[in-house]
Amino acid sequence: MKSPVRVAVTGAAGQIGYALLFRIASGEMLGKDQPVILQLLDLPHAQTAVKGVMMELQDCAFPLLAGMFTTDNPEEAFKDAQVAILVGSRPRSKGMERADLLQANAEIFTVQGAALNKVADRNVKVLVVGNPANTNAYIAMKSAPDLPAKNFTAMLRLDHNRALSQVAEKTGTAVSDIEKLCVWGNHSPTMYADYRFATVNGQKVKDLINDQDWNANVFLPTVGKRGAAIIEARGLSSAASAANAAIDHIHDWWLGTDGKWVTMGIPSDGAYGIPEETMFGFPVTCENGEYKLVEGLEIDDFSRERINITLQELEEEKAGVAHLL
């Protein structure tokens, strides 16, 4: 039996938490032979609700759930954590712009970055889900100077999965057969989902679709505004699909992708003209617990324009929180 992995999850009482914790405990994230200890964080007023979720986790009798606790203290929640999924933040409500969220959430991520810096396992894999995810991840990274910057990532996987499904529907193919798709930039409507390199059963997706008008005017807006469409329809932001994307992101980072491309928000090393440290969605492959940037892709004029738009938004978000760092 492997020794348990400590997984910290913030916002444990929230709707993403409810869709996420059971799947972590059942082994879908780190493998069906990997015991886990859940270290849950939420605000003081939410502790009773987290205890209710823990009662349900207990009632599932998951063989891989080796322990769990809840706390409102980040330094307790992140103690020795090997995986930290930072979900807790204020979600966007109907009519609210993401920029409005920036300020309120920035403060949360300076505190949590500092706590990770102090108490987490030195190889902790951090995934920021709470919006604005890229900038929150950047803040956490900058607040944790003693941890390697590469340990901090932001969730672009939901955009990636949304793009996969749209491409599969358009081409009448199976999502599982599509390879080499990626999403560049910010987790926001400016993200640039890019199927120029994608293949399905060896055929080029670009040739199968062969419709730049659909790309620019249907595909990109559909993927980019999907979160808002779900809020409009449900009255609540995406939760199950977001939790699923978080599982995919950590699963692939931990267990590898067998050479397949996935999208992760990672601190830039300067590649593709993205300034160093910018938390940016890039195509990566994962192996031996590390992600690796897919390098050397050609960036055409349309792509450069789209990448610049999402980069500019990230630079503005970064400037908006500079006084906190």
Ligand SMILES: NC(=O)C1=CN([C@@H]2O[C@H](COP(=O)(O)OP(=O)(O)OC[C@H]3O[C@@H](n4cnc5c(N)ncnc54)[C@H](O)[C@@H]3O)[C@@H](O)[C@H]2O)C=CC1
């Ligand atoms: N990156 C992505 O693709 C996606 C990100 N999101 C974001 O995920 C976040 C969470 O969404 P939901 O679970 O739907 O929200 P929710 O409101 O249902 O749950 C948030 C939870 O976080 C807790 N919380 C707030 N501040 C906290 C703090 N400082 N420390 C610990 N816990 C704290 C709240 O008490 C609450 O239990 C939102 O920011 C949302 O916008 C949602 C969907 C996709």
Ligand SMILES: O=C([O-])CC(=O)C(=O)O
């Ligand atoms: O749009 C939102 O606020 C929630 C979110 O991040 C998404 O569904 O992509």
